[in-house]
Amino acid sequence: MNLLAVEKPARYMGGEMGSIRKDEAELRFALAFPDVYEVGMSHLGLRILYHVLNAADGIAAERVYAPWPDMESQMEAAGSPLATLESATPLAACDIIGFTLQYELSYTNILTMLRLAGIPLLADERHDVFPLVIAGGPCAYNPEPLAPFFDAFLLGDGEEAVLEIAEAARLAKRAGLGKAALLERLAAIEGVYVPSYFEPRYHPDGSIAEIVPLKPGVGRVRRRFLANLDTAPYPAAPVVPFMKTIHDRVAVEIARGCTRGCRFCQAGYIYRPVRERSPGTIFDLVEKSLEATGYDEVSLLSLSSGDYSCIAPLLTGLMERYAHDRVAVSLPSLRVGTLTEGLIDEIKKVRKTGFTLAPEAGSERMRGVINKGITEADLLEGAANVYGAGWRLIKLYFMIGLPGETLDDVLEIPALARRVKDQAKGSGVSGEVNVSVSSFVPKAHTPFQWEAQISQDEIRERQGLLRGELKRRKLNFKWQDAPLSFMEGVFARGDRRLAPVLARAVELGCRFDGWGEHFSPERWRQAFADCGIEPEWYLRRRALDEVLPWGHLDCGVTREFLLAERERAFAESATEDCRHGRCSACGVCDFSAVEPRLSPHDAVAAPAAAALFEPLPARIRLRFAKTGAMRFLSHLELITVFTRAVSRAGVPILFSQGFHPHPKFSFATATSVGIESRAEYMDMVVAAGCEAAEVQRRLNGVLPEGLRILEAERVDVKSPSLSPQMIATHYRITFTKAPCGDLPQKCEQFLAHSDFVIQRIKKGERQTIDLRSETVSLVAGPDSLDLVAGRGKPVEYARAITGNDTLAMDDLRVEKLDVVFAAPSPRD
Secondary structure, eight states, rough: GGGGGOOOOSSSOOOOOTTTSSSOOSEEEEESSSSOHHTEEEEEHHHHHHHHHSSSEEEEEEEEOOOOHHHHHHHHHHHHOBOOOOTTGGGGSSSSEEEEEOOOOGGHHHHHHHHHOOOSGGGGGTTTTTTTTEEEEEEGSSOOOGGOOSSSSOOBTTTHHHHHHHHHHHHHHTOOOHHHHHHHHHHSSSTTTTTEEEEEEEETSSEEEEEEOTTTOOOOEBBBBBSSSSSSSSSSSOOOSSOOOOSSSEEEEEEEEEOOOOOHHHHHTTTOOOEEEOOHHHHOOOOOOOHHOOOSSEEEEEEEGSSSSTTHHHHHHHHHHGGGGGGGGEOOOOGGGGGGHHHHHHHHTTTSSSSSEESSSHHHOOOOOHHHHOOOHHHHHHHHHHHHHHHOOOEEEEEOOOOTTHHHHHHHHHHHHHHHGGGGGTSSSSOEEEEEEEOOOOTTSTTTSSOOOOOOHHHHHHHHHHHHHHHTTEEEEOOOOHHHHHHHHHHOOGGGGGHHHHHHHTTTOOTTTTSSSTTTTHHHHHHHHHHOOOOOGGSSSTTSSSTTTTTTTOOOOOOOHHHHHHHHHHHHOOOOOOOTTTTOOOOOOOOSSSBBOOOOSOOOOOOOOOOOOOOOEEEEEEEEEEEEGGGGOOHHHHHHHHHHHHHHTTTTBBBBOHHHHHHEEEOOOOOOOOOEEEEEEEEEEEEESSHHHHHHHHHTTTTTTTTTEEEEEEEOOSSOOOOHHHHHHEEEEHHHHHHHOOOHHHHHHHHOOOOOEEEEEETEEEEEEHHHHHHHEEEEEEEEEEEEEEOOOOOHHHHHHOOOOOGGGGEEEEEEEEEESSSSSTTT
């Protein structure tokens, strides 16, 4: 594939630091994420499964992501099937394809990926020669709209179950068993749901009459539980992408599960009970991960990180250990009630952007309905502390359309947000508040699963009301478009009759529906109409005795408990958090294998910090090669690779001063994407005790294939920067596609010009370059040019010399052989 023709080549390169390639494997397992690379690479679950599977002998876990439309077009034009990043194995040649179901609006990408792989969409049309297609993740708790496309789903925690699934497939492969026999083995694994073993039947009004098991002994499928998070495998050396991803940092899951009991929150029910990692395990994972990745930020993940039993000493210990290394520590999920002054004092040492709080509802009444468990006084006190600690911006998250909500409740959102902003006055700062409002979608396995979702017109009405009120109060407003919430609700609450709609939508061109620029309500309306489906029907209130599409799937929380919570919601009655109170009898725990696991409140022993010192600076000049796939890195991506490489290699690089310190290195030039080079130059400032040869050795030990330090020497700290000294570049330009005719004659004609002026637009400004006057030397071969020139891009010279203005970089192979420096050269 021509990576130069796509927007972001690094999405498709593979070969990242930390990636694992196994050329020989008995079982090849493709971990598929149905969104673009930078989103999928940020998903923690996929990182964990990649680590777990690759740690097993004979199993190769490889990654594949949804190609962006520009790459999809290229693949279709070239007839190239979708393949894995690690070994470029076509998906159809893998043994298992495991999709992550994170978001309903990514479903069309799943079908697009199967289509691009040449794999039949419907499970009953895939014969034994095709891979097993399975899925897991939060959307697997109602997988029915996808059921006809999948062989099996995994409900619950995957660390142990994924190995059992892989082993069952491996043994079936050895025995020469077909898919039918394999599915029987999979159905015996706790947490595995085989949809073809169940058949939904319907009443005349369209509601489900019953969901009938089709195999003897098959009944409700119960979610898989991981009993002890502290002993579970976790990736301490994750794959480090070349490009910037959504969450570009070390991520350590400190706890799983939440028992706060917010009645709208599916995650709070399907991930119960609370299981915490011990501080010692977390410190160890952070240390190993920073060493392996070179990241400069650690994110402590859980559904509510502030609820972690030892959060204050953990955060203090991490800051004491890593402050001198300029490693930031962030807590992405904090509840208002957990914002102690001590916690804020620690966070402010590293947090430099906005501070996010989630009241969810504007009125005290609605917060009682949803069991949010925070009062307005709590919120205002937290906001005052945040502003007092030096923040200027607070982000507030709310929902509209919650069960029982009135317009008065909606109007409480801007009123409360304004009172939050007013808390800045007491701190003497000019506070800002950004208000983000999403629309409530009733999710499966929650107390609100029976409730209706408000219509698109109602969403727009409430958004319009908020827009005016927030503007009047000088507050910023961000919202989710009504059609996106509508589609999310349809598929979150849908059944198997939506599968033909999905297939039709893909035929019509739907994909990346969660991305505003690609979502097409018109195509979706046509797909629903073509399949005779009224999507609004799925957003209706369900009768309490109605059979729900996900009724045969058991997340552990009992139906009786959810119904009781629904009654408590409309009574505006609170349910105590069982973390600190009495057991609420939700049904998840058996108090033997499955029970809450909290870290003891003992003293947290943080690892000792390295001694601080003020090193004398030394300047090291490096020449390095950028070949193979690395030629597709942009200049910013190259900077990122070296930033992480110096950290991974333990190079004692010095940092700039100021609010955002960065490592002191600089590149001579930004070589264009697609050019191979053996003459890239950079300077870095390190501690004087580290010799140039040692810097070269350390960096070559961690840089990915295609990046290699060729020379290293120490130069005077005060020597001039490289860029002004560069007067020309030596290229070899080989014509790989377009015929170039008599190159020697064309070179003579070009050199005979007194000038050859071209114009280009750069950042909106017109630039003029005389290519002839910039040419130092030019020699032609049968199909190549040997060019030494100052300004100007190789492709511009190729066009000028051949007279072919249509030439593009993918028609050429360009090699940067050397750089000509003004005397004295950097080697002198």
